Amino acid sequence: MTLPGYHDTMDISSQTSRFIAAHRNQDVRDLALSAKRVDGLDLPFALDQIAGWQTACRKLPQWAETDGIVYPPHISMEQCSSQLAAQYKAGIARRVAGAGGAMVDLTGGFGVDCSYIARGFSRAVYVERQPHLCELAAHNFRALGLPHMDVINGDAEDWLRGVVDSRAASADSAAVDSATAVPIALIYLDPARRDAHGGRTYAIADCTPDVLALKDRLLAVSPHVMVKLSPMLDWRKTVADFNGSVGEVHIVSTGNECKELLLVLDRGSHDAIRVICVNDGDVFGYVHDMKTGADSDGVVLAAAGEKGSQGGSAEPPHAAPEQPRYLYEPNASLMKGGCFALLEDHYGMRQIGPNSHLLISGTPAPQFPGRGFVIETIAGMGKKELKRALAGVDRANIAVRNFPLTAVQLRRKLKLADGGDVYLFGTTSVDGRHVIVRTVKQ
Numbered sequence: 001m002t003l004p005g006y007h008d009t010m011d012i013s014s015q016t017s018r019f020i021a022a023h024r025n026q027d028v029r030d031l032a033l034s035a036k037r038v039d040g041l042d043l044p045f046a047l048d049q050i051a052g053w054q055t056a057c058r059k060l061p062q063w064a065e066t067d068g069i070v071y072p073p074h075i076s077m078e079q080c081s082s083q084l085a086a087q088y089k090a091g092i093a094r095r096v097a098g099a100g101g102a103m104v105d106l107t108g109g110f111g112v113d114c115s116y117i118a119r120g121f122s123r124a125v126y127v128e129r130q131p132h133l134c135e136l137a138a139h140n141f142r143a144l145g146l147p148h149m150d151v152i153n154g155d156a157e158d159w160l161r162g163v164v165d166s167r168a169a170s171a172d173s174a175a176v177d178s179a180t181a182v183p184i185a186l187i188y189l190d191p192a193r194r195d196a197h198g199g200r201t202y203a204i205a206d207c208t209p210d211v212l213a214l215k216d217r218l219l220a221v222s223p224h225v226m227v228k229l230s231p232m233l234d235w236r237k238t239v240a241d242f243n244g245s246v247g248e249v250h251i252v253s254t255g256n257e258c259k260e261l262l263l264v265l266d267r268g269s270h271d272a273i274r275v276i277c278v279n280d281g282d283v284f285g286y287v288h289d290m291k292t293g294a295d296s297d298g299v300v301l302a303a304a305g306e307k308g309s310q311g312g313s314a315e316p317p318h319a320a321p322e323q324p325r326y327l328y329e330p331n332a333s334l335m336k337g338g339c340f341a342l343l344e345d346h347y348g349m350r351q352i353g354p355n356s357h358l359l360i361s362g363t364p365a366p367q368f369p370g371r372g373f374v375i376e377t378i379a380g381m382g383k384k385e386l387k388r389a390l391a392g393v394d395r396a397n398i399a400v401r402n403f404p405l406t407a408v409q410l411r412r413k414l415k416l417a418d419g420g421d422v423y424l425f426g427t428t429s430v431d432g433r434h435v436i437v438r439t440v441k442q
Contacts, residue, residue, distance in 0.1 A: 012070075015040035024050045052077050059083060060112065068143035070136055076110055085252060085260060086116040088278065089226065092250065093186050094120040096264055097224045101185030104222070106156035106209070111137035113188065113228075115144055123182045125150045127159050156189070156209045163221050187218055190228040202230045204241065212241060215265065219245065225265040231258040231336065235275075239290065244269040249288075251333040253279040258332045276301065277333035282369035286339055295342040300367065324360035324378075327352070327425065327439050329399075330370040352437070355402040356427040364442065373423055373439035381434050386414070389438055395420035402428045 019041055023031055028051045035043055052071020056064035059082045063069050071077060081089075093103065103121040105114035108128035114137070118124030124146070128134050131153050138151040152159065163184075191207035193200060204212050211218070211227050218225045229238065231251070239246045242263070247270050250262035256279055275295075276285045283301040288294075330343060340357055344350055347368060349359040365372070379389035390396075395417035398407045403426040405413065410426050425437040 090116040097185040279331035372442035396422040400426040
């Protein structure tokens, strides 16, 4: 089996290997224009490997440090999970499924998530419809020192159907990996979010495979199922669609950009679910009641994917301020989680307005999971007030929350350049006034 347009992954020519090693720190676009065509050099393949390695240095440093990894074309590298995100999933898998047993990745792709999750299991099965990705994954799993991987070129639904049928034909009630008779402890899926025409889709039912339609079959095969979904989805509606099977929701951000929505399903029936909001090293968890919509038991967690203590506060509660001195903007995962009342209680703060999603405090909270600012002044939108508040300011970083103008429109109105040390927040206060909060970073 060979990659389309590529050499066999185990038979890269010496000329191509030398070219990759000699030029992997150079700009790929310049190389494409300047490289000499010589016999034995597969330049398109070499350029893909150089670009892939450069991306891996940023996203997958452990892979970049491993000799023999073969990378897919650029778009696949940009779309694959980062090392941090894959390790986070691996932590969840270890906690919910325990050590040993088998895990199955039904949407294998480039294999990054599978390679990290698999390390916590005695056996791992990678299922992928595209033959060239199967070949690539099998080669890379060997390079990564993962001898316990089974690579299957097939369809997720067909594989599931085969396991269910084989279990029905046997006396054993537990689904097992047929290659080793190891019980399947966890199934992982990252459904494709493109329709038959290649267009982007976000609805679960439009993804491939349709996890909602397969839910009962998945849970019949494994007691734990982890699903990666689009961060664009409304997580509350998504959880409700699974009709009580979701026990945990993980909202995962990197660099304050929401990247993934992870659901952990099991065979129980859950009215109260655990919501974990992750942004790089900041992890905040709480319990959400699906019937009442109430949030409770907020806690800062010490390690991504690991279970933390219930209740407690990372900061001593402070009285809500009469004269606020500090402004806090929750990180992207907390914004997506929407647990603003819980953050108010947990950190002893209050929102500057009902829908501002900006918290103010009279005392600092250095461990707050988000950005912190020192308030210099708060001004209304009157010309005189703004003139006093912005005296000496010719440039600023501008953001708006619950405000009638966009950040671009507000910048034009204030006639300020971008950048500098001043941060301006346009928002609506508790009494309905439109205000500008002038701050500097804490």
